[in-house]
Amino acid sequence: MRYRVKFQKYGVMKFVGHLDIMRYFQKAFRRAALPIRYSEGFNPHQIMSFAAPLGVGITSDGEYMDVDMKEEVLSEDTLQKLDSVMVDGMKILEFRALNDSAKKAMTAVRAASYLLYYKEDIFLSKEDLQSKLAAFYGRPEILIIKMTKKSERELDLKPLIFSFEVVELPEVLREESAYSFGLKLCVSTGSTDNIKPELVMEHFHKSAGLEDVSFGIHRVDLYTFDDNEELISLGDVGYDVQ
């Protein structure tokens, strides 16, 4: 039985990198004594795969991993058990079963949304930010040079940015932010056209004449396309086992 686990990563946990988070969860499943399935072979390991690795320094409300359980488990009960062995900053939000046909989280993920906030006063009003954003995102195409290890190629960011707007920040992020408002960005994510929020911000800041401003990043959620090519939360693919 496959399940999709959704979790939050907050506070100091943002400094724990992806590989260490994987090890953390392997041990967490053992502490919670959940019947997770192991691979065959001389060094069995838990069958667990993550949707989209989160960069160090980024907090999140929408992290996902798929796990294989040996037997059917109840969503609420399992969620509680796993949540009870978490450290501060890690919280389990969903534990949902997947249909056999459901794609793996890693292949399913198509978009990610982020909240971006300024850590220091950069002498901007909300209106300033809005007009700078309009000037950037309002362009018909946003051409950039994308450097990869082997080559550089021209890329149009515009169709890969699904939305980009100025928003009021939720309470939790206000402590870290110099303003009550920030930016919300939804970008293409996954195995093809994986766009990092830092890249978009870099070009936005360049166009807005904001060099060297330090900003915080918070991931809101990860999405996939439903049958109608609409973005839906990765977790909504699964269903609760009652």
Place this chain on the structure above:
Amino acid sequence: MKKLALSDDILMQVEKPARYIGNEVNIVKKDPSQVDIRVAMCFPDVYEIGMSHLGIQILYEKFNRREDVYCERVYSPWPDLSKIMKDQKIPLFALETQDPIKDFDFLGITLQYEMCYTNILQVLDLSQIPLLSKDRTDDDPIVMGGGPCTYNPEPIADFFDFFFIGEGEMSYEELYDLYKEMKLSGSYSRETFLRTVCKIPGIYVPSLYDVTYKEDGTILDFKPKYDDVPSKVRRVVLTNMDEGEYPMKPIVPFVKATQDRVVLEIQRGCIRGCRFCQAGMVYRPNREKSVELLKKYAKEMLKNTGHEEITLSSLSSSDYSELENLVNFLIDDCADEGLNISLPSLRIDAFSLDVMAKVQDIRKSSLTFAPEAGSQRMRNVINKGLTVDDILNGATMAFKGGWQKVKLYFMLGLPTETDEDMMAIPQLANEVAAAYYETVPKEQRLGKCQITMSTSFFVPKPFTPFQWAEMYEPGEYLRRAKVVNDTMKAQLNHKSLRYQWHQADVTVLEGVFARGDRKVSSAILYAYEHGALFDAWTDFFDLDLWKEAFEQCGISVPFYAYRKRELDEILPWDFIDVGVTKEFFIREWNNAMKESVTPNCKARCSGCGCKSYGGGICHAV
């Protein structure tokens, strides 16, 4: 949520920021305003090494059991962060609360390895605590040291307020009670506290002793400054290991530690008495934990940590009397899928081969023997009971079972070693290889066998029968390695043999620190102030800097490291009573010269003196 001591910007710049955030699984959380005593326990090396140390996990648990104490942890910041903290004057902090160490009551530092000495100064420096004990005020924490290197604390004596000699499970109640009482009654001053604390068993306050030297540099006299200060400090020992209250919920780091597994300490002390081995002497007497207790611990610790691996810890696990029982329990009753059982190097026999075949991939794993010397003569000198037959029989059995990799560990530069003894090392390896080709028919072989010899250079250590021995210069050590290498190359099976030897330079430093006196501290200070740090790491070790430090501070390397001591010389560590008597060491030194073997503690008691502790093997009939 908790604020970190370091800004996001700094943490994003440094390697592995998760080393510095605390918040790990199973940490102890307390409200600092509700305790009377704040303690920071430090392992002066990088986080991943420090988090692998069992001793601190034990003391963390013990100290925190007291409601009035909050014990936290701190490790050496890696050089990248160290530089930033120093430049920006950010005080070093404890992981749990992220509060500056300088506001704590105690800073406890474990001394596991001599090459960590400059890291001690780094920790003090970044904490903004004066490096020298004499410069500290009543507002600074009390800096205490413990662990294996306290058996000669003199080279670092000036940096510590006191050392705790022996097992940390003992005496700490008295220590904290005294401190608390003095603080509450307002009678506390650093000076009065240290004057009183020196009477607690195991505690050595260096500033309360005067050392005078002879013209030739050796010690003339070492004595307390006041009548009420004990002239000898006796090592304290936990006699009943089952009363040790082992930490059932060890901390599980986010960053992968060197020992990323449950560590089950099965016994303390070793019955063997190899004459070069300090651990074999200073952890005497051998004390086993009861197997039923260990079984319970294993289950509970696996559950509380979620570790996928468990290992046994002791100096010589094969000598644990209930080993079969315990290992079978781990395999049969603990091992769910996904659990690895990693066995420390066991004596190779039918049982251990059988167990290893169950828990590891034979093709990939290698067998380990530590004969420490190549010839039987030399092994008699060092009192290593392993014979050629033991090795060849063990290896033959293993080859039959499918193994084809063997590792052999040796030491070069042992007392009385001759060229024949050196040549015996590759000869032994050659015989092991020959045994493979005799045992395994051609059609069953998967290529050649791989016999790896590894040699380290002998460093005479305090409180061993070899504490008086001479040590060789790097050039001579390398010559010896060359003898081994040349002999190997001329042998029949040389294509199946490999040889690795250690760097000789670090060994020299170890030699100076191991048997140094108080004067050596100035060189450590000099080296630190000129950039030495993480000396245990080859990438950072700077020999030239150390040479300069010794020269500038008038520390003669031949005097401290190479010189043979006379039996009647006052040694810098003579004021410590480790339980093993000097008469025993002298007797053992003489036995070594006679190439005569002393039986292990299980076979017969040799009257080393540790019976006086009233527990362990000495009192088992």
